[in-house]
Amino acid sequence: MAIFEFLTPMYLFLIFAGTLVGIIFGAIPGMTATMAVAVCLPLTYSLGLDNGMALLLGLYVGGISGGLVPAILLGIPGTPSSITTTFDGYPMAQRGEGEKALRIGIVGSLVGGLVSLTALFFFAPALAEFAIKFSYVEKFLIILFALTVMAALSEDMLLGIFSGFLGIFISLIGVYDVTDGGNGEYRLIPPGMEYWLDSGFSLLPVLIGLFGLATILEAAEAGMPKGQSMKDIEVGEHSRFKWSVFKGQITNLLRSAGIGTFVGILPGVGGSAASILSYTAAKTSSKDPDSFGKGNPAGIMASESGNNGLTGGALVPLLSLGIPGDSTTALLIGAFTLQGIQVGPLFIGNNPMTWDSMIVAMLLANIAMFGIMYFMIRWLALVVTIPKHILFPVILMMCVIGAYTINYGIMFDVWTLLIFGVAGWLFTKLGLEVAPFIIGFILGPAAEIYFVKSLESFGTLSIFFTKSWIAMLLWVLIIGSVVGSIMLARRKSAMSRPVA
16 A cells, blocks of 8 residues: 555654654743744755654644643643643642643643544645636735734734735845746845845744744743752642543534634634634633633633644645645745745645655654653653753754754854844844744745736736636635724723723
């Protein structure tokens, strides 16, 4: 059978190792699945596409799931997607039910991962087959819609829009190639930098800087704690885990996983939104909503199945449209770039073996995540005791080595790492959004090509409004996302005003 061509011992080992490392990254407060993928991304060049994706998908699944460990034991979200896990997980741990809460979260993570994988398997090929019919006009509008969705769901819509278009602006640095409709001249390049920026900033050092170095700089600014003490992470035996806790919770699990999957499909939204929406839905539909936030197991189930539902959902727009669903899947584009493969509507049809290997890798990664965390949770809990002043220098060294070797030893890539690492740190100070920026950076060149080619083909801007019913539908969605964001912002503003 063809499936055994990629099911090698190395493939299975990389899935297991990636999942384990991802769990460790997720379990350390301040680390994220995105950072784990960014640090390990350069390794995929020598592994090949199938083995490389096995490693990265394991890191992705493990990193999202690992965040529940400190969220429950310490009340500190290991990853942004675990924020709502603290609401009920930490109160359970405080009353001696830490192990029970951890196992509930692990099962919820498995359900969310499997539901989202099912959606990916059935929905991505159908969407890709439909997207093949898109002209340059529809492709440009799809990218515009992705950017407006990310901006609309940012904390500040204007800053989200600005961040996305700043990413596009930076991506256009370099030679305007004649094959893209340009004149072959330099643009947006400071004097004296033509040699280094002939092709613009290299994608992978930018990604590693924004998601690796920037995280280290933020942690360094906050100080380097020695790590948690053993007393902080003791897992109590007050109440043992029983499978009967899931009685009557199947609807909650499936609904939360479905919400997480849907949020994942929306470009750039992120796991925190998935978990918050899932948690809110569970609380609203509960017969005892007042118990949420006080140690209700249903809250942990909703949060963890919701944020793990993101994993498969975020891959849907990536593999069918070439648009990353979140910041972590944006990094996966780097792995495809290393192997000379472009994701988009033709990807699944042209690379059926890689598509199969990714589906199998996601399935095995979820199973590995469950096995590792369910049976080794007592030992994994010790991860939060690792001193960051030991851990961060090792990660920093890996970032520098990865940036330097990714293009066969170009020192400017290390400077790119530093530039965008500092930029990512400054973004948090200025209120700018990293996710819209990086997705704008990735999609900017394609958006420019589609826009120019559309004008070359049809010669008028009106074609963007009259080309087809798909274009009209996309404009409705674009306008709807902006209007919805404005209404939501006004509602938040009204609720935050003090009552006279």
